[in-house]
Amino acid sequence: MHKLGEKVPNSLLALLASGEIVSNSAPGRVAARLEEELALRRIDLITTVSSDDASAMLRANPAIQCLLLNWELPGDGDYPALDVLEQLRARNLQLPVFLLADRETVGNMPRRALELANDFIWMLEDTPTFISGRIQGAIERYRHAVLPPMFSALTHFARVHEYSWHTPGHTGGTAFLKSPAGRAFYDFFGENMLRSDLSISVTELGSLLDHTGPIAAGEHYAAQVFGADRTYYVTNGSSTSNRVIVMASVTRGQLALCDRNCHKSIEHAITMSGAVPAYLVPLRNHYGLIGPIPPEQLTKGAVDQAIQENPLSKMADSQRAVHAVITNSTYDGLCYNVRRVEELLGESVDRLHFDEAWYAYARFNPIYRDRFAMYDSDDPQPNLKPTKFATQSTHKLLAALSQASMIHIRDGRSPIEHGRFNEAFMLHASTSPLYSIMASNDVSAAMMDGPGGTALTGESIAEAVAFRQVLARLKREYEDKGEWFFDGWQPDRVTDPSSGHNYAFHAAPAELLCKEAACWLLDPGESWHGFGNLEKNYCMLDPIKVSITTPGMQRNGELDKWGIPASIISKYLDNLGIIVEKTTDFTILFLFSVGITKGKWGTLVNALLAFKRDYDANHPLSQCLPNLLKKYPTYGDIGLRDLAQKMFAGMKKLRSTSTMSAGFSALPGADCSPVQAYEALVRGDVEMLPLNQLAGRTVATGVTPYPPGIPLLMPGENFGTADSPALQYLQVLESFDREFPGFGHDNHGVEVRNGRYHIYALRREVEP
Numbered sequence: 105m106h107k108l109g110e111k112v113p114n115s116l117l118a119l120l121a122s123g124e125i126v127s128n129s130a131p132g133r134v135a136a137r138l139e140e141e142l143a144l145r146r147i148d149l150i151t152t153v154s155s156d157d158a159s160a161m162l163r164a165n166p167a168i169q170c171l172l173l174n175w176e177l178p179g180d181g182d183y184p185a186l187d188v189l190e191q192l193r194a195r196n197l198q199l200p201v202f203l204l205a206d207r208e209t210v211g212n213m214p215r216r217a218l219e220l221a222n223d224f225i226w227m228l229e230d231t232p233t234f235i236s237g238r239i240q241g242a243i244e245r246y247r248h249a250v251l252p253p254m255f256s257a258l259t260h261f262a263r264v265h266e267y268s269w270h271t272p273g274h275t276g277g278t279a280f281l282k283s284p285a286g287r288a289f290y291d292f293f294g295e296n297m298l299r300s301d302l303s304i305s306v307t308e309l310g311s312l313l314d315h316t317g318p319i320a321a322g323e324h325y326a327a328q329v330f331g332a333d334r335t336y337y338v339t340n341g342s343s344t345s346n347r348v349i350v351m352a353s354v355t356r357g358q359l360a361l362c363d364r365n366c367h368k369s370i371e372h373a374i375t376m377s378g379a380v381p382a383y384l385v386p387l388r389n390h391y392g393l394i395g396p397i398p399p400e401q402l403t404k405g406a407v408d409q410a411i412q413e414n415p416l417s418k419m420a421d422s423q424r425a426v427h428a429v430i431t432n433s434t435y436d437g438l439c440y441n442v443r444r445v446e447e448l449l450g451e452s453v454d455r456l457h458f459d460e461a462w463y464a465y466a467r468f469n470p471i472y473r474d475r476f477a478m479y480d481s482d483d484p485q486p487n488l489k490p491t492k493f494a495t496q497s498t499h500k501l502l503a504a505l506s507q508a509s510m511i512h513i514r515d516g517r518s519p520i521e522h523g524r525f526n527e528a529f530m531l532h533a534s535t536s537p538l539y540s541i542m543a544s545n546d547v548s549a550a551m552m553d554g555p556g557g558t559a560l561t562g563e564s565i566a567e568a569v570a571f572r573q574v575l576a577r578l579k580r581e582y583e584d585k586g587e588w589f590f591d592g593w594q595p596d597r598v599t600d601p602s603s604g605h606n607y608a609f610h611a612a613p614a615e616l617l618c619k620e621a622a623c624w625l626l627d628p629g630e631s632w633h634g635f636g637n638l639e640k641n642y643c644m645l646d647p648i649k650v651s652i653t654t655p656g657m658q659r660n661g662e663l664d665k666w667g668i669p670a671s672i673i674s675k676y677l678d679n680l681g682i683i684v685e686k687t688t689d690f691t692i693l694f695l696f697s698v699g700i701t702k703g704k705w706g707t708l709v710n711a712l713l714a715f716k717r718d719y720d721a722n723h724p725l726s727q728c729l730p731n732l733l734k735k736y737p738t739y740g741d742i743g744l745r746d747l748a749q750k751m752f753a754g755m756k757k758l759r760s761t762s763t764m765s766a767g768f769s770a771l772p773g774a775d776c777s778p779v780q781a782y783e784a785l786v787r788g789d790v791e792m793l794p795l796n797q798l799a800g801r802t803v804a805t806g807v808t809p810y811p812p813g814i815p816l817l818m819p820g821e822n823f824g825t826a827d828s829p830a831l832q833y834l835q836v837l838e839s840f841d842r843e844f845p846g847f848g849h850d851n852h853g854v855e856v857r858n859g860r861y862h863i864y865a866l867r868r869e870v871e872p
Contacts, residue, residue: 116145116146116147116148116169116243117147117148117149117150117165117167117168117169117170118142118147118148118149118150118168118169118170118171118172118239118243119149119150119151119152119158119161119162119165119168119170119171119172120135120138120149120150120151120152120172121151121152121153121155121157121158121171121172121173121174121177121185121188122135122151122153122172122173122174122176122177122204123153123154123174123176123177123178124174124176125151125153130228131227131228134227134228134232135149135151135227137232138227138232138235138236140232141232141233141235141236142236142239142240144236145236145237145240147236147239147240147243150168153178154177154178154179154184155177155178155179155180155181155184155185155187155188156179156180158171158173158177158188159187159188159191159192162188162191162192162195162196163191163195168199169199169200169243169246169247170199170200170201170202170239170242170243170246171192171199171200171201171202172202172204172225172239173185173188173189173201173202173203173204173221174203174204174205175203175204175205175209175213175217176205176209183214183217185203185217186214186216186217186220189201189216189217189220189221190216190220192220193220193555194555194559195555195556195559196554196555196556197554197555198246198249198250198554199246200222200223200242200243200245200246201220201221201222201223202221202222202223202224202225202238202239202242203217203221203223203224203225204224204225204226204227205224206226210224222242223238223242225238250550251550252322252325252326252546252547252549252550253318253321253322253324253325253546254309254310254318254319254321254322254542254543254545254546255322255543255546255547255550256318257308257309257310257317257318257321258300258302258309258318258539258543259300261300261302261306261308261309262296262299262300271303271536272301272302272303272536274298274301276298276299276301277290277295277298277299277301280298297540300539300540300543301538301539301540302539303536304535304536304537309539312337312339312533312537312542313526313529313530313533313535315336315522315526319337319542322337322542322545322546322549323335323336323337325546325549325550326510326545326546326549327512329549329550329552329553329557330464330467330478330496330510330512330549330552331467331478331479331480331512331514332478332494332512332513332514333513333514333515334512334513334515334522335510335511335512335513336348336510336511336513336525336529337508337509337510337542337545337546338508338509338510338511338533339507339508339509339533339534339537339538339541339542340507340509340532340533340534341497341499341506341507341509342367342369342459342461342495342496342497342509343367343368343369343372344369344509344532344533345495345496345509345510345511346367346369346370346373346429346457346459346495347369347372347373347376347532348511348525348528348529348531348532348533349373349457349493349495349511349528350370350373350374350376350377350379350427350429350457351373351376351377351528351531351532352520352524352525352527352528352529353426353427353455353457353493353520354377354379354426354427355377355378355379356377356378356379356779357378357380357419357420357421358379358380358420358421358422358425358426358427359379359380359381359382359411359417359420359422359423359424359425359426360374360377360379360380360381360382360425360426360427360428360429361381361382361383361384361407361410361425361427361428361429361449361452361453362374362381362382362383362384362428362429363383363384363386363397363429363430363431363459364383364384364385364386364768364771365385365386365394365431365434365768365814366429366431366459366814366815367431367459367461367812367813367814368806368808368813368814368815368852370429370459371778371806371808371815371818371819372806374778374779374818375778375779375781375782375819376779377779378777378779379427380414380416380417380419380420380777381414381416381777381778381818382407382410382411382414382416382417382425383410383414383771384397384401384402384407384410384428384430385397385401385769385771386434387635387636387769388765388768388769389633389634389635390634390657390658390659390660390661390761391593391634391651391653391657391688391689391690391691391761392688392689392761392764392765392768393436393593393634393651393688393691394434394435394436394438394768394812394814395434395438395633395634395635395643396434396438396440396626396635396638396642396643397430398638398639399444399445399448399638399639399642402445402448402449402452403448403451404451404452407425407449407452407453408423408452411423411425414774415773415774415775416774416776416777416820419777424452424453425452425453426453426454426455426518427453427455427457428449428452428453428455428456428457429457429458429459430445430449430456430457430458430459431458431459432445432458432459432460432463432475432476432477433460433462433463433466433475433646433649435462435686435693435812435814436593436649436651436686436691436693437645437646437648437649437651438626438643438644438645438646439463439466439472439475439476439643439644439645439646440475440642440643441474441475441641441642441643441644442458442474442475442476442477442479443474443479444639444641444642446489446490446492449490450489450490453490454490454491454516454517454518455490455491455492455493455517455518455520456477456490456491456492456493457492457493457494457495458476458477458492458493458494458495459495460476460477460494460495460496461495461496461497461500461509462497462500462501462649462695463476463496463501463646464496464497464498464500464501464502464510464548465501465502465552465557465560465561465564465648465698467479467552467557468552468557468558468560468561469557469558469561469562469565470558470619471565471618471619471620471621471624471647472621472644472646473621475644476494477492477493477494477512477514478492478494478512478514486514486515486516487515487516487517488516488517489516489517490516490517490518491513491514491515491516491517491518491519491520492513492514492516493511493512493513494511494512494513495509495510495511495512496509496510496512497509498510498544498545498548499544500695500697501564501648501695501697501698502548502551502552502697502698503544503547503548503551503698503699504541504544504545504547504548505540505541505544506541507538507541508541508542508544508545508548509545510545511529513525551698560698561698562618563698563700564648564696564697564698564700565618565647565648565696566614566618567696567700567701567702567705568647568648568650568696568700569614569617569618569647570614570702570705571650571696571705571708571709572592572594572609572617572647572650573609573610573612573614573617574709575590575591575592575652575709575712576591576592576594576608576609576610577610578590578709578713579591579592579610580608580610587720588655588716589712589716590652590653590654590673590712591652591653592650592651592652592653593632593645593650593651593652593653593691594609594624594632594645595609595623595624595630595632595645596608596609596632597609598612598616598617598620598622598623599622599623600613600616600620601620601622617647618647621644624644624645624646624647625640625641625643625644625645626638626642626643626644626645627640628640631659632659633645634659634661647696648695648696648697649693649694649695649696650693650694650695650696651691651692651693651694652670652673652691652692652693652694652712653690653691654667654668654669654670654673654690654691654692655667655668655690656668656669656689656690656752657689657690657761661762663752663755663756663761666749666752667690667748667752667755668719668748668752669689669690669748669751669752669755670687670688670689670690670691670692671687671689671751671847672744672747672748672751672847673692673712673715674687674692675729675732675846675847676711676715676718676728676729676744677692677708677711677715679728679729679730679731679732680711680714682707682708682711686812688761688764689755689760689761689764690761694708718744719744719745719748720745722743722744722745722746723743723744724741724742724743724744725739725741725742725743725744725747726741728744729744729747732846735846736845736846738845751844751847754840754843754844755840758836758839758840759836760836760837760840763829763832763833763836764833764836766829766832766833767816767829767830767832767833767834768814768816768833769829770828770829770830772817772818772821772822772823772824772828772830773821773822773824774818774820774821774822775802775820775821775822775866775871775872776802776820776866776872777820778806778818778819778820780820780872781802781803781804781805781819781820781866782804782805782819784804784866784867784870785804785805785819785864789866789867789869789870790804790864790865790866790867791864791865791867792855792862792863792864792865793862793863793864793865794857794860794861794862795831795834795835795838795860795861795862795863796826798823798831798863798865799823799824799825799826799828799831800822800823800824800825801822801823801865801866801871802820802821802822802823802865802866802871802872803817803818803819803820803821803822803823803853803863803864803865803866804819804864804865804866805819805853805863805864806818806819806852806853807830807834807851807852807853807854807863808851808852808853809837809849809850809851809852810849810850810851810852813852816830816833816834817830817853823865834851834854834861834863837849837851837861838859838860838861841856841859842859
C-alpha cells in the first residue's frame with residue numbers, strides 16, 4: 105500500500121484511515137486484498153493511521169475521491185473519527201465517506217457521525233470484491249456530481265470523439281506531432297488541453313454566442329453560485345466584460361457616471377459607445393493610493409452638480425445619467441458598502457455597474473458581507489432597485505485561466521433583457537472561443553460552491569493575516585532596537601467588538617482579524633488610511649490585498665529625511681524571482697490569492713530581511729542587482745543604499761508622490777467627447793507632440809500610467825496650462841525615467857523618443 109506522502113500513479117484515489125492496518129492482523133490482510141481489488145479497477149488505496157494524518161491528507165490532496173474511515177481511528181479527543189468528518193465536511197459536502205465499524209458500535213455511534221457519513225462497510229464480513237465495487241460506484245457518482253456542467257461535457261467529448269473534421273487545424277494535437285517544434289509544444293501542454301481545443305461547430309457542447317447547451321448550463325450554474333440572475337462567460341478578460349456592459353446600457357447622447365479612477369477598459373467602452381461621461385472623483389492618500397469616492401459625492405444633489413459642471417453635458421439628450429460605473433474593490437483593496445452606494449446612487453441612476461475584476465471571491469466569506477454587487481438581499485421588491493452588473497476576472501484571484509471573466513447581472517429597474525444584452529455580447533465575443541478558458545470559469549464556480557468557497561477564501565485571509573502580523577511584529581522589534589523595517593498598510597490597532605478589548609495589530613488574536621470586518625474598516629479620521637473623515641462603515645480594507653510600505657513617506661504627506669523608493673525593493677525581489685503586483689513610490693502590492701501557501705509568503709519575508717541586510721551593509725549593485733548593472737553600466741558598482749538615497753533625493757526634488765496625487769485628483773476640462781477624439785485619431789487629424797508643446801492642446805488618446813491602468817487624461821480632454829497637474833505629473837515621470845534608467849514607467853498613450861515623452865493631440869484646425 106502507498107504510505108502518507110508517497111507519489112501515487114493513478115488518478116482515482118481512495119483513502120483508508122485506520123489504526124489497525126498491520127500486515128499480521130485480520131484487518132490488515134483484508135486491506136491488502138482490498139488494495140489488489142481496487143488496483144484492478146484503476147483505483148489506488150492510500151493509508152493513514154491517525155486522525156491528524158487523515159485530516160492532513162484530506163486537506164492536502166483533493167484528488168482523494170473516497171474516504172474509508174475506521175470509527176476506532178486513533179487520535180485526540182473523545183471521537184477522533186468524528187473530528188475528521190467535521191473537518192472534511194467544512195470543506196467538502198460531497199466526498200463519499202464509508203465508516204468502518206461493527207454493528208454493535210454503530211448502535212452507540214453519535215448521531216452527528218451518522219449525519220456526516222454516507223454509508224458503512226463491514227471489512228471482515230463483506231468480500232474485498234464487493235467492497236471495491238461499492239467504492240468504485242461511489243467514486244463514479246462523486247466524479248459525476250463534482251464536475252460542473254460545461255467542464256463535465258467537455259471532458260466527456262474529448263474522451264469519446266476520436267476524429268474531427270473541423271477547426272482548429274491541429275485536430276486534437278495530431279498536427280503538432282508532425283514536426284520537432286510541434287512535438288515539443290504537444291509534450292509541454294499535454295494531450296488533454298489540445299484534445300479539448302475545439303471548434304464552435306461542436307454542437308454537443310452548445311454555443312457561447314447563443315448561450316445554449318452545456319455552456320448555458322455552466323452559466324446558469326455560475327449564476328446560482330455567484331448570486332446573480334444571469335451570468336455570462338467571457339473568454340477575453342474583464343476588459344471585454346466592461347465593454348459589453350457599457351455598450352449594452354448606454355449610447356450616443358446618453359450620460360454615464362464614471363469612477364474617474366476606473367480601468368482603461370471603461371474609457372474604451374465610453375469611447376466605443378459614444379456615451380457622454382461625467383466623473384466621480386475618488387480620494388487619494390499620502391501614499392498616493394486610490395481611495396473611495398466619498399459618499400457625499402454620490403448624493404443626488406452632488407451628482408446633479410457634477411453633471412451641470414461637466415462641459416460635455418450639453419451634448420446629452422437628457423441630464424439624467426442612465427449608467428454608473430464604480431470600481432470595487434479598488435486596486436489597493438478598498439471595498440465599498442454596496443448597500444450604501446446603491447442607496448445613494450440609486451436616486452440618480454437606474455443601472456449600477458461594479459467593476460469587481462479583482463474581487464470575485466467576496467461572496468464566499470462573511471467578512472465581505474454587503475460589500476460586493478451580488479450581495480444577498482431579502483428586499484421584497486427588488487425590481488424597484490437599480491439593475492446591477494458586476495464584472496469579475498475569475499483568473500485574477502480565483503483559479504481560472506488567463507482571460508477568464510464573468511459578467512453577473514441582477515435585474516431591477518430598467519433591466520436589459522437577454523436578447524438585447526446578447527447583441528452587445530456578440531459584438532465583442534470571439535466566434536472561436538477557447539474551451540479551456542470557459543471550462544476554467546466552470547471549475548472556478550465549482551470550487552467556490554458550498555463550503556469549499558468559504559474554506560478557500562478563509563485560508564487566503566488567514567495566510568494574509570499571518571504575513572501581515574509577522575511584518576508588523578518585525579517592524580516593532582526593529583523599532584525597539586532603533587532600526588528600520590518595512591510596514592504593512594493596515595490599522596495600527598484593532599478592537600474586538602464583542603469584548604471591547606483593544607490590541608496592537610501585531611498582537612491581536614489572528615482569529616479576530618480573520619473573522620471580524622470591523623478590524624478592517626476605514627474609521628473616520630484615522631491617520632493610517634489617510635482618507636479623512638469617511639462615513640463609518642462605508643469602506644473596508646480587504647485583508648488579502650497586502651500593501652507593504654517602505655520608509656520615506658510621513659502620514660502628513662511630507663517626505664521624511666530619508667527613504668527607500670519601493671521600485672528598488674521591487675527590482676531586488678524580481679532579481680530573486682519574486683514578481684510583485686504593483687509598485688508606487690512607497691508601496692508594493694502583493695495579492696494573497698487562493699493559491700497562496702506559507703512557503704510562498706515565508707520566502708517573501710526572508711527576501712525582505714535579505715534586502716535590509718544588503719541595504720544596511722550597502723552591498724554593491726553587482727551583488728544585489730546584477731541584471732540592472734549589466735544592462736545599465738552607467739550606474740557604476742555603487743552600493744544599494746547609495747542608489748536608494750540618490751533615487752529618494754531625486755523623488756524629493758521632483759515631488760513625485762504629491763504630483764501624482766494632484767494629477768489624478770484634478771478633473772481636466774473636456775473639449776470634446778472621447779468618441780469625437782477617437783474619430784479624429786482615425787482620420788489622422790492628430791499630431792504627435794512633446795510635453796513642452798502640449799499646453800492648451802486636446803489629447804487624442806487616453807493617457808494611462810501602468811500599473812494599475814487608470815486614465816490620467818481621457819480622450820478629448822485639455823492638457824491645461826503648462827503647470828497643470830496632469831502635465832506636471834507627466835514631466836516628473838519623464839525626468840525620473842531619464843535619470844534612473846531601468847526604473848522607467850509604463851504609460852499607455854505615451855511614446856518615448858530619445859528620452860522624451862510624446863503624445864497625440866488633435867490638430868489645431870480640428871480642435872473644438
